[in-house]
Every structure is written in C-alpha cells, then in structure tokens.
Amino acid sequence: MPPNPVARQTWRMVGLAVVAVAIVGLIAWWQFSHVAGTGRGHDQGTATAIPPGVELGGPFTLVDSQGQTVTEQDFLGKPLLIYFGYTYCPDVCPTELGTIAAALDQLGPEGAHSQPVFVSVDPERDKPEDMGEYVEMFHPRLIGLTGSPEQVAKAAKAWRVYYAKVELTGPDDYAMDHSAYSYLMGADGKLLAVFPHQTPPAEMARVIREKLAG
Numbered sequence: 001m002p003p004n005p006v007a008r009q010t011w012r013m014v015g016l017a018v019v020a021v022a023i024v025g026l027i028a029w030w031q032f033s034h035v036a037g038t039g040r041g042h043d044q045g046t047a048t049a050i051p052p053g054v055e056l057g058g059p060f061t062l063v064d065s066q067g068q069t070v071t072e073q074d075f076l077g078k079p080l081l082i083y084f085g086y087t088y089c090p091d092v093c094p095t096e097l098g099t100i101a102a103a104l105d106q107l108g109p110e111g112a113h114s115q116p117v118f119v120s121v122d123p124e125r126d127k128p129e130d131m132g133e134y135v136e137m138f139h140p141r142l143i144g145l146t147g148s149p150e151q152v153a154k155a156a157k158a159w160r161v162y163y164a165k166v167e168l169t170g171p172d173d174y175a176m177d178h179s180a181y182s183y184l185m186g187a188d189g190k191l192l193a194v195f196p197h198q199t200p201p202a203e204m205a206r207v208i209r210e211k212l213a214g
C-alpha cells in the first residue's frame with residue numbers, strides 16, 4: 001500500500017526538525033567547548049559568547065604574594081578579571097597580561113573598581129613572592145595568586161582551565177601547556193565575559209565597560 005501524501009509530509013517535517021535540532025546541538029557544543037577552553041590552541045578574536053547555563057568560577061583558596069591565604073570572599077563586591085598562567089611562560093602569558101594591563105589603562109576610572117588577578121598553574125615554581133614580582137611588571141593593580149598544587153587544581157577546575165606539564169630537555173626544565181582565556185566575573189561572582197587569547201585591548205575594554213555598566 002503506498003504511503004498517503006499527508007503521512008509523507010509529516011515524515012518530511014519530522015526529518016527537517018531532526019536536522020535542525022542536530023545543527024543547533026552542534027553549534028551549542030562548539031561554543032561550549034570553546035568557552036571551556038579544554039583545547040590546546042590559543043584562539044584569538046573577540047569576546048566569546050557564553051552559552052546559556054554555562055557557569056564558571058566558584059569558591060577558591062589561594063595564596064597572595066605576601067603569603068597570605070585568600071578566598072573568593074576577599075573579592076566579593078568587586079568584579080574580577082581573572083587569568084590563569086605561569087611566570088615562566090615564554091609568550092602567551094606575558095602577551096595576555098599586557099593586554100589586560102592595556103585594557104585597564106584604556107578603561108581608566110571606569111575599570112578602577114575591578115580587580116585584575118593572575119593565578120599560577122605552576123605552583124611548583126611560582127612561589128608567592130615570585131608572583132608579586134612578576135605581576136608588578138605588568139600593572140600596579142594586578143595581583144598574583146598561587147597556592148599548593150591542590151589549591152591551584154581546585155581553582156583551575158572551577159574555571160575549567162586546562163593545564164599540563166610538558167617536559168623539556170633537562171631534569172628541571174618544563175613548560176606548562178594551558179588554556180589562555182581571561183574571565184570577567186561580576187561583583188556577585190557570576191561569569192560576565194570570556195576573552196580568548198589575543199583579544200585586542202580595545203575590545204576587552206569595550207566589553208568590560210559594557211558588562212560593568214549593565
């Protein structure tokens with residue numbers, strides 16, 4: 001018995017709907033994996049859209065450059081611009097911290113109430129005083145946090161920061177492979193924006209201004 005035209009039409013609609021759902025799903029997946037930053041690449045571009053339901057950040061316990069323990073409670077009420085990296089980083093981290101510094105300078109008084117934070121993913125080598133000396137080179141308001149390997153791992157996990165040791169020649173010589181996004185967190189601790197590596201400072205400043213004004 002041949003299928004009647006109404007049934008055929010219905011099946012065609014169902015087929016189209018399945019394809020549409022698959023496409024939307026693929027886009028959502030791509031954006032999610034992009035934001036999560038689990039890849040090794042250092043993407044460049046502008047602020048990454050945050051898919052609905054994606055939340056980054058959370059409670060952390062780390063150590064400041066004076067050796068004092070700090071937690072997220074110490075930053076409540078302040079928007080954070082947070083970036084994870086390490087002081088031995090040859091290129092990506094210095095570039096990104098330079099971008100953050102330039103964006104803050106462009107923001108001027110508008111960005112004065114936000115707190116830029118650099119968190120080490122190399123606690124083995126980055127001791128509190130090293131972090132202090134390092135961040136001073138980039139911006140007077142930038143603070144550097146490190147901690148025990150466990151403390152760092154917990155903070156990195158909260159922001160879904162990927163990092164891994166890469167052995168180089170020599171027993172003590174290694175690099176850290178790590179994702180390189182900057183995260184703008186609101187005063188309430190909620191994620192407001194994600195900046196891939198090589199976001200231009202002007203773009204970063206523009207998005208921070210927009211997000212903190214809204």
Ligand code: NI
Nearest residue numbers: 085089092093
């Ligand atoms: Ni780096």
